[in-house]
Amino acid sequence: MKRFNSSNVRWGVIGAGSVCEKKSAPAMNKVTDSSVVAVMRRNAEKAKDYAERHGIPKWYADADELINDPEVNAVYIATPPNSHLELTKKAVEAGKPVYVEKPMARNHAECLEMIKVCEDAGLPLYVAYYRRTLPNFLKVKSLIEEGAIGDPRYVHITINQSKHPDVIKDESNWRIDPEVAGGGYFYDLGSHQLDYLDFLFGPMKEVNGVAANQSGDYPAEDIVLGNITFENGVLGSGNWCFTTGETSQKDEIVIIGNKGEIRFPCFWGTSVTLKKDGKPDEVFEFEMPENIQFYLIQSIVNELLEKGGNCPSTGVSAARTNWAMEQMTKNFN
Known part of the structure; x- marks a missing residue:
């Protein structure tokens, strides 16, 4: 270099x-x-x-x-x-x-x-x-490395978001134009989560999934279901849906180990919750930098x-x- x-x-x-x-x-x-x-x-x-x-x-x-x-x-x-x-x-x-x-x-x-x-x-x-440098995501990484939940078994991502008609009608919204963005909101938001899992567990060895456009509001996919096998043996899955009702909105990543689990949001909050077998839940709160x-x-x-x-x-x-x-x-x- x-x-x-x-x-x-x-x-x-x-x-x-x-x-x-x-x-x-x-x-x-x-x-x-x-x-x-x-x-x-x-x-x-x-x-x-x-x-x-x-x-x-x-x-x-x-x-x-x-x-x-x-x-x-x-x-x-x-x-x-x-x-x-x-x-x-x-x-x-x-x-x-x-x-x-x-x-x-x-x-x-x-x-x-x-x-x-x-x-x-x-x-x-x-x-x-x-996110590879933010304190809440680094805390999750350290908990796993310290063995707080034992050996990680699998990780699951859930993103449910309702449609935003005002945004959909905005022709300047390149995020739902595959010719510009490569895909839809999955490429915009899901990329953050998948990159973080790469940071957490290492490269993915096998990945498959299914995508569809259920609403017909724009040309990109609006729902994706995926499965992952990491090189270290951890398994992963995810569902990203951008046309749910408001009551179903959710942003969560959960990591399950043989001695506990870790739950945390990727976008809508900064807390990290550790659940360990036989112990009270621990919740860690973090402040983000202004920028x-x-x-x-x-x-x-x-x-x-x-x-x-x-x-x-x-x-x-x-x-x-x-x-x-x-x-x-x-x-x-």
Whole structure:
């Protein structure tokens, strides 16, 4: 890997939209030796507005101009997945490390191409699966490693969400357009959960599933059922349904061991509940950073500047999540 020849990371942000308002870009200005020096949106007026509101010195309406700005030495791609491959190639051609939003790309093949161009250039590729660095998810990992529930047997994911008609009718909602996103809300939300299970148990060896569109409201799948065999022998399953009634809404991951279980939400809360045979339940509560990607961005900056530690979310790990999602939705695509 090429040495990062700078004492600070100067980010150029491509796609300064909603995710950059609070989740990510503001954290880049809070991490030591890191700052956002330029932002880009195709809408020049919105790019200028974002830059002025966040105190960023430069703004562009053209991605090439931002990528080739000599002040920018690292590129954050916060656009929809259909542009991730192209923009990654351009950033690599300019000799700059890449941090890309999740899902990493529309499909596994695009992920592999992104990995290859970065590896060939000796540049790192990071992906925004920030749950790998959040305290509640790290607590679950430590409980398992400490043997709190004995040997893990299986894990199950449940996501039930009701339809949002106002969002469905919004033509700018790229998250339900497979040509842009690769899939539907499963790709947007389920990717976080599957990536976390990869972090928790290691790579998945076998994955299968079935996907369908039951509502007919948009072209992407709106329900997915999946099964997983991890390389370490743990089994997994999941159901993701985005058309349930309000009373059925649920967000839960449960890990069953031979001496207990762990339950926790992925999106709607931060608590972790430990149930051990013969003992009272333990509930752990956590506070999140103001900017949810702070710890992951901090790990990227630390790795680039060789300040200790490595970023836990790379193109290699993130590509495995895209592969798993493809296996689960193979019958639909």
